[in-house]
Amino acid sequence: MEVDREDGRTATMLRPLACSRSVLNRAHGSASWSQGDTKVLAAVYGPKVGTKKTENPEKASIEVIWKPKTGQIGKLEREYEMILTRTLQSICILTINPNTTTSVIIQVVNDDGALLPCAINAACAALVDAGISLKHLAVAICCCLAETGCVILDPTKQEEQKMKASVYLVFPNSVLSVLQVSVTKIDEPMEHGIITSVTHGAMSVEDYFYCLKSGRAATAKLSNFLRSRLQNRLPSDLLGDT
Amino acid sequence: MGSSNASGDISADMEIDAFRRLFPVQFYERHFVKSLRPDARTLNSARDTSVALGAVSSANGSALVKIGCTTMLAAIKMEIMTPSTESPDEGNLAIEFHMPPICSPLVRPGRPADAAPVISKQLADTILSAGMINLKELCLVSGKAAWMAYLDICCLDADGALFDAALLSAVAAFSSLRIPVVSLNDEGRVFISEEMEEGKSKREPVNKEQRKLTLSNIPFSLTCVLHKNYILADPNAEEESIIETSVTVVLNSSGQLVSLYKPGGPVLAYTAAIQDCVALTKQRVQELQIILNEAISDMEVD
Numbered sequence: 001m002e003v004d005r006e007d008g009r010t011a012t013m014l015r016p017l018a019c020s021r022s023v024l025n026r027a028h029g030s031a032s033w034s035q036g037d038t039k040v041l042a043a044v045y046g047p048k049v050g051t052k053k054t055e056n057p058e059k060a061s062i063e064v065i066w067k068p069k070t071g072q073i074g075k076l077e078r079e080y081e082m083i084l085t086r087t088l089q090s091i092c093i094l095t096i097n098p099n100t101t102t103s104v105i106i107q108v109v110n111d112d113g114a115l116l117p118c119a120i121n122a123a124c125a126a127l128v129d130a131g132i133s134l135k136h137l138a139v140a141i142c143c144c145l146a147e148t149g150c151v152i153l154d155p156t157k158q159e160e161q162k163m164k165a166s167v168y169l170v171f172p173n174s175v176l177s178v179l180q181v182s183v184t185k186i187d188e189p190m191e192h193g194i195i196t197s198v199t200h201g202a203m204s205v206e207d208y209f210y211c212l213k214s215g216r217a218a219t220a221k222l223s224n225f226l227r228s229r230l231q232n233r234l235p236s237d238l239l240g241d242t
Numbered sequence: 243m244g245s246s247n248a249s250g251d252i253s254a255d256m257e258i259d260a261f262r263r264l265f266p267v268q269f270y271e272r273h274f275v276k277s278l279r280p281d282a283r284t285l286n287s288a289r290d291t292s293v294a295l296g297a298v299s300s301a302n303g304s305a306l307v308k309i310g311c312t313t314m315l316a317a318i319k320m321e322i323m324t325p326s327t328e329s330p331d332e333g334n335l336a337i338e339f340h341m342p343p344i345c346s347p348l349v350r351p352g353r354p355a356d357a358a359p360v361i362s363k364q365l366a367d368t369i370l371s372a373g374m375i376n377l378k379e380l381c382l383v384s385g386k387a388a389w390m391a392y393l394d395i396c397c398l399d400a401d402g403a404l405f406d407a408a409l410l411s412a413v414a415a416f417s418s419l420r421i422p423v424v425s426l427n428d429e430g431r432v433f434i435s436e437e438m439e440e441g442k443s444k445r446e447p448v449n450k451e452q453r454k455l456t457l458s459n460i461p462f463s464l465t466c467v468l469h470k471n472y473i474l475a476d477p478n479a480e481e482e483s484i485i486e487t488s489v490t491v492v493l494n495s496s497g498q499l500v501s502l503y504k505p506g507g508p509v510l511a512y513t514a515a516i517q518d519c520v521a522l523t524k525q526r527v528q529e530l531q532i533i534l535n536e537a538i539s540d541m542e543v544d
Contacts, residue, residue: 075359075362078359079360079364082357090487090508165371192513193512198504198505199501199502200501202371202372202373202500204497205498205520208499208502209513212513
């Protein structure tokens with residue numbers, strides 16, 4: 001089952017990825033993430049004193065502010081804010097700074113499909129840049145299901161509209177640990193566990209699991225890219241600090 | 243964890259209510275070990291569900307749905323609009339979910355609940371992508387007039403599984419919908435004609451036979467919360483506040499997956515857990531279909 005994609009990619013090929021960190025001066029951490037023409041800028045401020053509404057004496061809280069490219073924030077953006085907040089809450093270690101709030105501001109620079117996964121990747125890179133303690137990184141991917149039952153990854157906006165269904169998936173990245181003993185008791189590796197799943201459009205249950213499989217295969221590449229981007233700054237960092 | 247050991251030691255000489263408030267997770271886990279929940283349900287069973295159609299007499303279609311204590315009132319108002327030029331032979335739906343302060347202590351007056359717009363969006367996505375309503379049926383005169391269905395869902399009591407109850411009430415309201423009779427006047431404009439006595443009506447109704455929507459592929463949903471290896475179906479508000487990972491599965495009556503919604507949460511969902519949630523939803527779809535069909539036949543008898 002082959003599909004012709006307008007930009008000449010194969011079904012499982014991602015668009016070119018780009019990620020740069022510390023792009024903003026005043027933010028505690030920031031990152032810009034782009035997948036093809038979709039580009040998102042994320043800034044992290046905090047941990048800072050919480051507002052009354054979000055303060056929790058036992059846990060740190062995370063708020064996400066979504067800024068669309070143009071216009072006012074609507075229901076779609078509110079949903080994105082909620083999904084992002086809960087996804088980031090699940091990867092952060094919240095018990096470290098109780099009573100504080102960390103704000104993550106997402107500014108959409110350009111939307112050409114797979115916007116939410118792109119924003120999740122950007123937010124994750126920005127959190128690392130800000131030095132927020134995380135349990136693991138999260139990598140997000142968008143899978144689309146064509147009428148023929150074929151799964152394509154990382155669609156452009158045009159492709160997203162043509163497809164009958166789409167799935168946004170977020171997985172943890174594989175943990176590199178010096179400890180030989182694996183902590184998991186489950187027969188599946190940790191990076192196969194779903195942090196977040198959002199679907200649009202009707203599909204059969206088997207198709208969903210097919211998307212899941214393709215998504216998992218692709219996140220290995222994404223997660224390596226993210227890790228390499230986060231690592232290559234370390235030597236210069238150390239030089240700068242001393 | 244030090245706290246779990248500590249709770250184990252002192253739980254023997256502690257009142258149950260105090261233990262429940264101080265160590266909610268341990269309190270629940272002790273029930274789960276025995277495959278029970280504090281409200282005497284088993285882990286996989288949903289709460290009692292009831293559907294009453296036609297609860298609001300001034301609306302064109304309405305329903306009152308209760309899942310346990312969660313109560314939703316849905317009502318549909320039909321209005322005539324000019325269809326957009328892109329889709330001249332289609333009507334439209336506008337879905338709004340309201341959470342007034344009456345529904346929960348967490349909602350304050352003047353400050354809308356965070357969950358409300360998200361659930362509105364999810365409902366609209368689900369109803370449109372399930373293919374339940376053929377928007378072409380809402381057309382009156384192509385390019386000139388079509389129906390706009392305003393569906394408002396009001397949460398009266400928010401005791402967990404809000405989306406499930408809201409979706410069931412939306413589906414029930416659509417199945418009780420009676421489309422008003424409309425006629426064309428001399429200038430070719432469509433207006434809603436009052437129910438007039440036989441012979442008195444001078445103008446021929448436009449939609450004499452088209453009074454009900456045909457609903458195909460009706461979506462039904464089940465929310466489960468995940469805690470360690472336990473899967474709890476249809477959580478109430480207390481369970482939702484303690485166990486943060488939730489998975490909402492929506493299946494339509496032809497068995498297709500309309501939505502699998504898991505917004506974050508500390509527990510990772512592995513393939514097995516997802517399969518279990520889908521299987522539980524399949525059972526629940528059958529239960530809900532029976533409940534809805536009974537409500538429809540009850541209304542037709544009246």
